[in-house]
Amino acid sequence: MPKETVMLSQNLNPFVQGVLKDDYELVTMPEGGPGALGEKAADIRAVVAFGGFSGVQMDALPNLEIIACPGVGYDGIDTTHAAERGIVVTHTPNVLNDEVADTAIALLLNSVRRLYAAERFLREGRWETEGNFPLSPFSVKGRKVGLYGLGRIGLEIASRLEPFKVEISYHTRSPKKGVDYAYHPTLASLAEAVDTLICIVPKTPETHKVVNAEILSALGPDGILVNVGRGWSVDEDALIAALETGTIGGAGLDVFYEEPHVPEKLRGFDNVSLLPHVASASVPTRQGMAQLVADNLRGWFAEGRPVTPVPETPVPPKV
Numbered sequence: 001m002p003k004e005t006v007m008l009s010q011n012l013n014p015f016v017q018g019v020l021k022d023d024y025e026l027v028t029m030p031e032g033g034p035g036a037l038g039e040k041a042a043d044i045r046a047v048v049a050f051g052g053f054s055g056v057q058m059d060a061l062p063n064l065e066i067i068a069c070p071g072v073g074y075d076g077i078d079t080t081h082a083a084e085r086g087i088v089v090t091h092t093p094n095v096l097n098d099e100v101a102d103t104a105i106a107l108l109l110n111s112v113r114r115l116y117a118a119e120r121f122l123r124e125g126r127w128e129t130e131g132n133f134p135l136s137p138f139s140v141k142g143r144k145v146g147l148y149g150l151g152r153i154g155l156e157i158a159s160r161l162e163p164f165k166v167e168i169s170y171h172t173r174s175p176k177k178g179v180d181y182a183y184h185p186t187l188a189s190l191a192e193a194v195d196t197l198i199c200i201v202p203k204t205p206e207t208h209k210v211v212n213a214e215i216l217s218a219l220g221p222d223g224i225l226v227n228v229g230r231g232w233s234v235d236e237d238a239l240i241a242a243l244e245t246g247t248i249g250g251a252g253l254d255v256f257y258e259e260p261h262v263p264e265k266l267r268g269f270d271n272v273s274l275l276p277h278v279a280s281a282s283v284p285t286r287q288g289m290a291q292l293v294a295d296n297l298r299g300w301f302a303e304g305r306p307v308t309p310v311p312e313t314p315v316p317p318k319v
């Protein structure tokens with residue numbers, strides 16, 4: 001039987017290619033987009049796309065059936081257009097929960113205890129010449145931690161926080177069944193109640209720059225902001241102002257508004273820990289995500305049932 005043709009976007013990690021190369025004919029998306037494929041475009045029934053895939057790109061592929069995203073956040077894919085065209089979109093939930101939750105905890109510890117600055121101090125040889133590194137002004141113990149988002153990853157972050165002797169509460173649009181953490185119906189009320197805010201919400205119109213000057217001010221001068229969701233959710237100018245004036249005490253960020261651009265001012269703070277969007281970026285986790293991409297394609301081509309379609313493009317049960 002001839003192999004199905006799958007188009008890969010250009011910025012995929014090699015694991016995706018590794019898990020697909022034996023079963024499919026793989027085509028890399030040309031620099032000029034799928035429209036530059038010419039006649040070959042008609043062969044493509046599946047696309048693996050990381051970062052984004054627009055309606056125009058979909059329309060350049062007349063026989064496209066499925067777009068598999070090797071990530072849990074699929075905000076760059078035009079799911080409305082996909083749904084209109086009957087194209088299924090899949091993502092990779094759950095397989096990265098632990099890695100991302102671990103990274104959130106690392107950012108929390110780094111920013112509260114200023115461990116990044118302490119390590120830099122040592123590496124620069126300053127311990128020997130200047131003596132001990134200054135005491136960190138804060139501890140993690142006793143903090144009131146608010147989770148903005150308590151989904152798959154938020155729950156893993158919360159379970160890791162429990163042994164840290166902190167108080168946990170959360171804000172989502174509706175209370176989560178079966179959890180004992182205090183629920184806040186608004187982000188403002190959560191921010192008033194806590195000194196530490198961890199953001200793990202998707203990029204949607206409702207989550208745009210909601211962590212603004214008011215929310216940051218409510219956290220108070222001991223306040224710490226950790227963001228492992230999307231940079232989209234934080235007003236970076238307001239964050240920089242809050243750090244400059246001591247309105248909050250520090251931040252730990254894996255994600256930024258215009259990646260890979262990170263504002264120069266953010267890079268200058270010793271009480272801020274910055275990572276280049278690496279929360280899920282380990283070999284085992286990226287392999288797990290690649291495998292789920294392969295499982296989704298196999299499920300689709302074998303029986304029209306991908307494993308993890310996104311809610312915007314549901315696959316009806318087989319009759």
Ligand code: NDP
Pocket residue numbers: 072073074093094096100148149150151152153154171172173174175200201202203204206207228229230254255277278279280
């Ligand atoms: P889930 O869909 O499981 O959880 C999302 C949570 O956000 C839910 O608790 C949801 O609750 C809440 N939420 C959604 N919209 C709003 C809103 N408008 N106001 C308040 N709460 C809201 O997603 P995951 O936990 O799997 O992933 C979350 C996001 O993390 C991803 O979409 C992705 O953008 C980001 N991410 C970042 C990574 C990184 O590398 N830094 C890696 C992986 C994910 P409710 O619906 O009740 O409001």
